[in-house]
Amino acid sequence: MDKSNPPETFGVFKPVGHTVMALRSTTDLESAIVALAQQGFAPAEIVTYSPLEMAQLARSERKAASPLAAFGYELELLDTHLALAESGCSFLVVPAPDEALVTRVAEVALLHNAASAQHYGRFMIEDLINSTAPNAPTLDTPTPVR
DSSP states (O other): OTSSOOOOETTEOOTTEEEEEEEESSSHHHHHHHHHHHTTOOOOOOEEOOOHHHHHHHHHHHOOOOGGGGSSSSSHHHHHHHHHHTTOOEEEEEEEOSSSHHHHHHHHHHHHHHEEEEEOSSSSSEEEEOOOOOTOOTTTTSSOOO
16 A cells, blocks of 8 residues: 555545554554564554544545545544544554455554454455444444445
């Protein structure tokens, strides 16, 4: 994924085939990167966003979003990512084009205290962990897959 030209659908961040996770501390971010490398993910493939970078991305995409983006989960996630960034979370975007890789990334997210983690498929976005983040699904959400 090219950080300088993030993938979008209807003007909203949508890195299909990737998992996006938000991490609350620099320590969690760094340890997650090490764990992903140990799982076989190439460090050059992992894209990081600082809280400021993700907040700027979310704000600019919110302004540019097409009305069609409101039909999916993307705008809701954009708002969640903005809230997490404003609370100090950093983000990792990890390529995970198949279910086995998604599972490995989800395990890393859980073990390293991710505030949220979603896998972006072509037709749906799957929440990989339960989260207490603003605008994120909660334990009592009937369908964690959207």
